[in-house]
Amino acid sequence: MKFGTKVIHAGIEPDPSTGAVMTPIYQTSTYAQEAPGKHKGYEYARTQNPTRHALEQNLAALENGKYATAFGSGMAAMDAIIRLLDPGDEVIASNDLYGGAYRQLTKVHERYGIKAHFVDMTDLGKVEELISKKTKMFWIETPTNPMLNIVDIKAVCKLGKKHKVLTCVDNTFASPYLQTPIDLGADIVVHSATKYLGGHSDVVLGAVIVKKKKLAEKLSFLQNSVGAVPGPHDCFLVLRGIKTLHLRVKRSCKNASKIAKFLKEQPQVDKIYYPGFKDHPGHKIAKEQMRGFGGMVSFSLKKDTLANASKILSNTKLFTLAESLGGVESLIGHPATMTHASIPKEERLKVGLTDSLIRLSVGVEDIEDLIDDLSKAIKKIK
Ligand SMILES: *Cc1c(COP(=O)(O)O)cnc(C)c1O
Secondary structure, X not given: OOHHHHHHHOOOOOOOOOOOOOOOOOOOOEOOOOEOOEOOOOXXXXXXXXXXXXXXXXXXXXXXXXXXXXXXXXHHHXXXXXXXXXXXOEEEEEOOOOHHHHHHHHHHHHHHOOEEEEEOOOOHHHHHHHOOOOEEEEEEEOOOOOOOOOOOHHHHHHHHHHOOOEEEEEOOOOHHHHOOHHHHOOOEEEEEOOOOOOOOOOOOOEEEEEOOHHHHHHHHHHHXXXXXXOOHHHHHHHHHHHOOHHHHHHHHXXXXXXXXXXXXXXXXXXXXXXXXXXXXXXXHHHHHHOOOOOOEEEEEEOOOOHHHHHHHHOOOOOOEEXXXXXXXXXXXXXOOOOOOOOOOHHHHHHOOOOOOOEEEEOOXXXXXXXXXXXXXXXXXXX
């Protein structure tokens, strides 16, 4: 099955009890049993829910994995993955990571004896230097947030196999329409389905996709034992969003590419971070491992001040100033004070995350209106 067919059909059957074409929202906490222990595979809704099951089947297919486990948020999904490790184990992660992922590794898991090292994962030599017997997991995000660096998934996975280290890829920014890390050797794929998968900024949900049964069993065990499960209505919303994933992401990519070109012509703009540009350091790898360059564009200003960034951030009308990304509507954000405020200033400056850096999540509106909106806001800077 091709991608545009999978998003609509994979894992989804008309409801066996009524024929309902759309997966029903099974809003129930428990299921009637015919006799003690005799049931239809559903006992209690933390453990199994048919709406969640349909979503998990669908996600497994989209990522070319075999098993998926859904969680109440992307962060809950990450927590389950890190719980696969034991105290004393170490993680090597990108130094330009989603702020919440950095916070979870440093402030939550470190207290339980799991140490994380942060490194520029585009430099494999630096990754290799950090590997020891304790290293049990590589954690990559690509494209990275918000600098849109590209990590070579295949190369990191190869290094992982050599050193018996599991590679986990946060595929939130690309979505499975653009990138399928399992095909490139990844052991685990994690999503904040809150973003492109849901696609309408109306739900928070996370998921983990794997190919190996052993990993899947451990993750289901954690899903049930820790209990950070999504509700059936949220699962329904993500299933519904996924049906147009290919259409939405394709349009976002097209719009983002035009916006990146527009930004290049603006005298107020300094650097533009967009993997679709030929001079982007990760362009070649992006072209190999992705089927498009994504809907995210970041840029900094020549006069690198928070005041100048604020002029743009408070003057766009279509680009809404908000955290998050991947919805049909365009958003504008300021990583230094919003998504990445939990990262110390020295750390963020090291990766180029300056005070004027602005991140755009380009939606699916008409491009002329989006450019007009940005253009008016940028003109506020003299
Ligand atoms: C939003 C996000 C997360 C966290 O997901 P939640 O659903 O908000 O918990 C993790 N990784 C990336 C790349 C994200 O953008």
